[in-house]
Amino acid sequence: MRRIGRDDAPQVTIEFEGEPLTARRGDSVAAALLAGNHRSFRTTPVSGAARGPFCMMGSCFDCLVEIDGAPNRQACMIEVREGMRVRRQRGAGDIGLGHSTGGGREDTP
Amino acid sequence: MKSRYDIAIVGAGPAGMAAAAAAAGHGASVLLLDEQSEAGGQIYRAVSRQNFKDRNILGSDYYEGLDLVSELASSGAEHVTGATVWQVSPEREIGVSKDGTARMVTAGQVILATGAQERPFPVPGWTLPGVMTAGGAQSVLKSSALAAPDAVFAGSGPLLYLVAYQYMKAGIPVRAILDTTPRANALRALPHLPAALRSIGALMKGRRWIASLRAAGIPFIKHIEDLKLTGTDCVTGVEYRRGKRWRKIDAAQVFLHQGVVPDVNLAMAAGCAHRWSAAQLCWHAETDAWGETDIPGIAIAGDGAAIGGALAAEYLGRIAAHGALHRCGCLGRAERDSLAAPFRRALAGEMRLRPFLDALFRPPRRLRIPQGDATIVCRCEEVPAALIRESVALGCLGPNQLKSFSRCGMGPCQGRFCGLTVSEMIAEARGVGVAEVGALRLRPPVKPLMLEELAALAVEPVSMPGKR
Ligand SMILES: Cc1cc2nc3c(=O)[nH]c(=O)nc-3n(C[C@H](O)[C@H](O)[C@H](O)COP(=O)(O)OP(=O)(O)OC[C@H]3O[C@@H](n4cnc5c(N)ncnc54)[C@H](O)[C@@H]3O)c2cc1C
Ligand code: FES
Numbered sequence: 334m335r336r337i338g339r340d341d342a343p344q345v346t347i348e349f350e351g352e353p354l355t356a357r358r359g360d361s362v363a364a365a366l367l368a369g370n371h372r373s374f375r376t377t378p379v380s381g382a383a384r385g386p387f388c389m390m391g392s393c394f395d396c397l398v399e400i401d402g403a404p405n406r407q408a409c410m411i412e413v414r415e416g417m418r419v420r421r422q423r424g425a426g427d428i429g430l431g432h433s434t435g436g437g438r439e440d441t442p
Numbered sequence: 443m444k445s446r447y448d449i450a451i452v453g454a455g456p457a458g459m460a461a462a463a464a465a466a467g468h469g470a471s472v473l474l475l476d477e478q479s480e481a482g483g484q485i486y487r488a489v490s491r492q493n494f495k496d497r498n499i500l501g502s503d504y505y506e507g508l509d510l511v512s513e514l515a516s517s518g519a520e521h522v523t524g525a526t527v528w529q530v531s532p533e534r535e536i537g538v539s540k541d542g543t544a545r546m547v548t549a550g551q552v553i554l555a556t557g558a559q560e561r562p563f564p565v566p567g568w569t570l571p572g573v574m575t576a577g578g579a580q581s582v583l584k585s586s587a588l589a590a591p592d593a594v595f596a597g598s599g600p601l602l603y604l605v606a607y608q609y610m611k612a613g614i615p616v617r618a619i620l621d622t623t624p625r626a627n628a629l630r631a632l633p634h635l636p637a638a639l640r641s642i643g644a645l646m647k648g649r650r651w652i653a654s655l656r657a658a659g660i661p662f663i664k665h666i667e668d669l670k671l672t673g674t675d676c677v678t679g680v681e682y683r684r685g686k687r688w689r690k691i692d693a694a695q696v697f698l699h700q701g702v703v704p705d706v707n708l709a710m711a712a713g714c715a716h717r718w719s720a721a722q723l724c725w726h727a728e729t730d731a732w733g734e735t736d737i738p739g740i741a742i743a744g745d746g747a748a749i750g751g752a753l754a755a756e757y758l759g760r761i762a763a764h765g766a767l768h769r770c771g772c773l774g775r776a777e778r779d780s781l782a783a784p785f786r787r788a789l790a791g792e793m794r795l796r797p798f799l800d801a802l803f804r805p806p807r808r809l810r811i812p813q814g815d816a817t818i819v820c821r822c823e824e825v826p827a828a829l830i831r832e833s834v835a836l837g838c839l840g841p842n843q844l845k846s847f848s849r850c851g852m853g854p855c856q857g858r859f860c861g862l863t864v865s866e867m868i869a870e871a872r873g874v875g876v877a878e879v880g881a882l883r884l885r886p887p888v889k890p891l892m893l894e895e896l897a898a899l900a901v902e903p904v905s906m907p908g909k910r
Binding site (some may be wrong): 334336337342359360367368380383385387390392409 | 479484494495560569570571572573574575578581582585586587588589590591614675705821822823824853854855859889890
């Protein structure tokens with residue numbers, strides 16, 4: 334994606350997959366990656382398919398990345414910080430979604 | 443944040459901002475929680491720090507939001523940003539996470555103003571990177587001034603045309619608009635036209651967007667009956683069918699949209715009753731004239747209850763605030779009624795157009811219910827349509843039973859992008875109504891929670907989430 338206007342906004346440098354990436358203050362991690370023309374953010378746990386952000390409003394959980402070593406972070410909901418280290422999430426992430434209590438469903442039908 | 447408030451509101455969009463502003467100043471303590479870093483909700487996202495020099499890009503309707511943001515700021519309500527609410531119990535205990543720490547807050551009255559989300563659009567390839575919702579495209583345009591040149595916009599409904607129009611105003615080339623509004627919808631919408639004509643201004647706005655897009659030479663292809671997004675690691679093209687004929691265009695970015703639906707997760711997990719809306723093809727919360735649900739003290743305002751748009755959301759927020767003020771003893775009955783009366787009138791005017799819009803932009807069945815077997819229904823667990831149909835053939839009666847057949851709806855999005863599809867698919871396969879099939883049953887936490895966040899809770903003298 335391309336930035337239109339507003340290039341006077343303060344810059345923030347983050348790291349994506351070990352490479353420096355310049356973002357703007359106020360960007361979400363997802364916006365910063367999209368601005369750097371990265372469209373694929375993770376691979377799925379089930380088939381290993383590539384995924385990128387879909388809803389950009391915190392609903393779909395397709396933008397999950399690893400931030401400063403913590404997996405399953407919603408890139409579209411987290412703002413960039415100077416020096417933040419972001420990596421693609423591969424599969425369920427190192428410690429997995431099982432680490433969270435986020436099933437949210439009744440256990441019985 | 444204190445541990446108790448008279449009124450707590452979840453969501454700082456037009457409904458929540460208006461509710462908080464109206465509720466504060468009557469002697470009640472008011473808390474407004476939102477996971478975004480600033481007030482505005484979806485429509486007014488980032489409005490208070492917007493710095494496009496040309497206001498025509500996002501349009502005057504967007505900047506109207508500034509009034510609400512400043513009304514909120516001077517109202518005395520406590521607005522906590524970056525606060526994700528993962529549970530509201532029937533006893534009005536609110537589980538909220540901020541900066542990696544979870545805590546519980548109790549409220550005498552709760553108003554849920556969690557708004558809408560995009561309707562699922564389960565077509566082949568909708569999970570490919572480079573495919574986003576039109577609302578998502580608009581979200582990065584507003585918050586980061588980012589746009590994708592030469593994108594294809596596909597689907598139906600005012601938000602699709604609005605975002606394409608905003609792109610055009612920003613000078614971003616649009617490859618094409620593939621309109622999936624069924625031809626027959628116009629006829630179905632006709633009976634609602636006389637009422638809609640009384641809101642002629644709003645009606646003409648949409649027509650003007652489309653006319654301008656066409657005048658700018660952007661291909662606007664109507665009556666598309668089928669869509670497929672192609673590519674392996676990223677989207678590279680769109681195939682579309684009109685009549686019998688398939689065509690293809692190249693596209694490195696596709697924006698999909700076929701309407702928005704209420705974000706029901708928090709309300710359903712609280713146990714609030716919902717009913718199927720045949721007109722809007724989604725679940726609506728059962729609410730009274732003050733937005734109160736069947737659970738006393740929990741009200742819902744705005745697009746989170748039923749889709750009415752930003753202005754309706756604002757009026758409903760104010761009406762719900764007066765209801766809550768009355769219930770917590772801050773406002774007498776007569777005063778409540780007279781203060782709310784102007785908003786009821788404004789609301790009635792605002793809702794005149796809605797039945798027409800609902801009928802005109804009703805998404806076609808074949809784009810709500812995947813036709814092909816391989817099309818993914820549950821994005822999180824990658825469950826294809828075939829598996830759902832097979833499960834029904836094996837005796838699965840509803841979305842909750844489906845969990846013994848597949849992991850459909852059990853991923854981190856908690857059914858937000860498959861719940862409606864699954865209920866409609868099972869209803870179709872069983873030959874019964876969607877109401878009979880029901881919705882995916884939800885339970886807190888409605889957003890995934892890290893163990894460390896829960897650990898922080900344990901040291902506080904409050905009940906644990908999930909216990910009723
Ligand atoms: C992506 C998108 C873009 C839209 N753009 C437009 C537009 O440009 N013009 C237009 O007329 N309509 C637009 N709409 C339609 C929109 O639904 C309404 O116009 C309006 O925003 C509804 O107002 P609301 O107050 O009901 O909800 P919203 O404005 O959606 O506000 C809901 C708020 O609740 C917060 N929230 C939700 N769940 C939680 C939780 N669990 N914890 C904490 N906070 C939470 C959200 O962060 C959000 O800020 C858009 C809808 C979507 C989904
Ligand atoms: S893009 Fe959907 S949750 Fe982040």
